[in-house]
Amino acid sequence: MDALEQLGFQVLITNDKNIPYQQNLSKRQVAVIVLATSNLRDVLAFAPAIARGIASVEIGKSFLLTRSGDLTPYPIAQGKA
Numbered sequence: 001m002d003a004l005e006q007l008g009f010q011v012l013i014t015n016d017k018n019i020p021y022q023q024n025l026s027k028r029q030v031a032v033i034v035l036a037t038s039n040l041r042d043v044l045a046f047a048p049a050i051a052r053g054i055a056s057v058e059i060g061k062s063f064l065l066t067r068s069g070d071l072t073p074y075p076i077a078q079g080k081a
Contacts (some may be wrong), residue, residue, distance in 0.1 A: 005029050012052050020062035020074050031057040034074055036067045 001023055004012060011031050012019070025032060033053050035043060040048040043050075049069040056071065057063055064074040 001028055001071060013050060013054075019065075025062055026060050028060055030033060031059050032074075033057060033071070034062060034064045036065060042067070052076040076080060 001012075005028065011033060013033045013035065015035045015077065017034050019032055022067070023032075024040060031032055033050065035050075037043065046065060046069060049065060049071070053063065053071045062074040063071050065071055
C-alpha cells in the first residue's frame with residue numbers, strides 16, 4: 001500500500017478479498033475494488049463496470065464488484081495500517 005501511494009495510485013483492483021481486513025484503509029490514500037471473481041473472461045466482461053467503479057470510489061474505502069456488475073461497499077475491519 002505504501003508503494004501504491006508513493007507512486008500516486010488511487011485505486012487498487014484485486015481479487016484478494018482479505019485486503020480490506022488486513023489494511024486500515026481509512027488511513028490510506030487508496031481505494032480498493034475487490035473483484036468477485038478471478039476468472040479472466042468474467043474480469044474482461046466487467047471492464048466497463050470496473051472503469052465506472054474507478055471513477056466513483058471514495059479514497060480510503062473498499063468496495064466489492066459483484067458478479068452482477070454492481071459496486072457495493074465492502075466491510076472494512078480494523079487491521080494493520
